[in-house]
Amino acid sequence: MNAHPREAGAEDVRDPERFRSEIMERCQPVILRGVASEWPLLAGADAAEVIARLGEYDGGKSAEVFVGKPEIGARYFYDESLAGFNFERAEMPLSEALLRIVETAAVPGRASLYMGSLPAESYFPGIEQMTRLRFLPETVRPRFWIGHASSVACHYDVMDNVACVAAGRRRFTLFPPDAIGDLYVGPIDHNMAGQPVALAVGSGDKDERYPRFDRARGRGLVAELGPCDALYVPKLWWHQVEALDDLNVLVNFWWDGFSSGPDQPYTAMLLAMIAIAERPPAERAAWRAWFDHYVFRPNGHPLDFLPPEQHGVLGALAKGNYSRIRTTIMRLLRGG
Numbered sequence: 001m002n003a004h005p006r007e008a009g010a011e012d013v014r015d016p017e018r019f020r021s022e023i024m025e026r027c028q029p030v031i032l033r034g035v036a037s038e039w040p041l042l043a044g045a046d047a048a049e050v051i052a053r054l055g056e057y058d059g060g061k062s063a064e065v066f067v068g069k070p071e072i073g074a075r076y077f078y079d080e081s082l083a084g085f086n087f088e089r090a091e092m093p094l095s096e097a098l099l100r101i102v103e104t105a106a107v108p109g110r111a112s113l114y115m116g117s118l119p120a121e122s123y124f125p126g127i128e129q130m131t132r133l134r135f136l137p138e139t140v141r142p143r144f145w146i147g148h149a150s151s152v153a154c155h156y157d158v159m160d161n162v163a164c165v166a167a168g169r170r171r172f173t174l175f176p177p178d179a180i181g182d183l184y185v186g187p188i189d190h191n192m193a194g195q196p197v198a199l200a201v202g203s204g205d206k207d208e209r210y211p212r213f214d215r216a217r218g219r220g221l222v223a224e225l226g227p228c229d230a231l232y233v234p235k236l237w238w239h240q241v242e243a244l245d246d247l248n249v250l251v252n253f254w255w256d257g258f259s260s261g262p263d264q265p266y267t268a269m270l271l272a273m274i275a276i277a278e279r280p281p282a283e284r285a286a287w288r289a290w291f292d293h294y295v296f297r298p299n300g301h302p303l304d305f306l307p308p309e310q311h312g313v314l315g316a317l318a319k320g321n322y323s324r325i326r327t328t329i330m331r332l333l334r335g336g
Contacts, residue, residue: 114147168248
């Protein structure tokens with residue numbers, strides 16, 4: 001698995017519009033070298049100093065910490081039965097968690113500690129001024145991931161993601177969305193941190209439990225990142241994330257770059273599951289044709305043979321049709 005995402009430099013992502021058109025619209029991961037090099041948070045700091053600077057913005061909250069015994073090799077995952085997990089969860093004040101992570105980093109045989117997805121506005125209020133990226137919308141706020149060396153199970157996000165390395169090194173292993181059938185995805189509602197995970201990724205070569213994974217293995221992309229580097233991960237791309245050093249800090253930004261309103265595609269998928277998934281195969285095929293025609297549009301707009309003024313609610317969402325369709329949906333869900 002030697003393929004890598006394409007790379008872009010800081011000069012290639014000067015503003016949100018260029019980033020959207022040249023990076024995001026292709027829906028492919030891109031390594032963004034050095035885009036965080038101007039962050040005051042990182043200026044002249046090693047990993048311990050970065051964490052100390054974070055501590056200066058401590059919002060006084062408690063945080064959930066994943067605690068892994070040495071025998072799991074810092075790979076946070078299910079237990080052997082897949083009914084439970086191979087790590088413990090502990091609640092502690094953020095200041096204590098940061099101190100324990102730093103003080104035990106070089107201790108042989110220690111437990112691994114990991115905190116994930118800490119919203120800046122709650123845990124480090126004011127720190128966002130030190131972690132801005134000029135090519136992201138100003139409303140997008142950072143989240144922090146802090147800990148020892150670790151491996152986070154391969155998962156996807158329903159938001160676009162820019163993940164910046166603030167300390168240590170990270171390795172991302174990525175698979176495209178259409179590999180989902182070969183990754184042996186676990187339960188939607190029983191997982192480590194909210195998203196289902198690809199059980200086959202990281203399972204070892206030729207694991208007999210996951211024979212289809214051989215078809216996906218060669219499609220993986222590997223991104224190696226150092227401090228100040230970032231990775232753009234489009235929504236629905238599978239990614240396993242490894243923190244490679246004794247101390248590691250990642251700062252990520254989640255947002256939906258192509259949203260027309262508050263409703264999310266994942267919500268539509270869940271509704272489609274209860275409305276369609278257990279109907280007979282022939283009927284599911286019929287609905288697939290309807291979804292292709294009206295939603296996925298492989299042949300273009302369904303009314304492109306008519307002038308735009310005759311498209312009705314199938315016209316541009318920005319011209320009032322979003323609210324018209326949403327009103328219809330809400331009425332139908334109420335049984336009206």
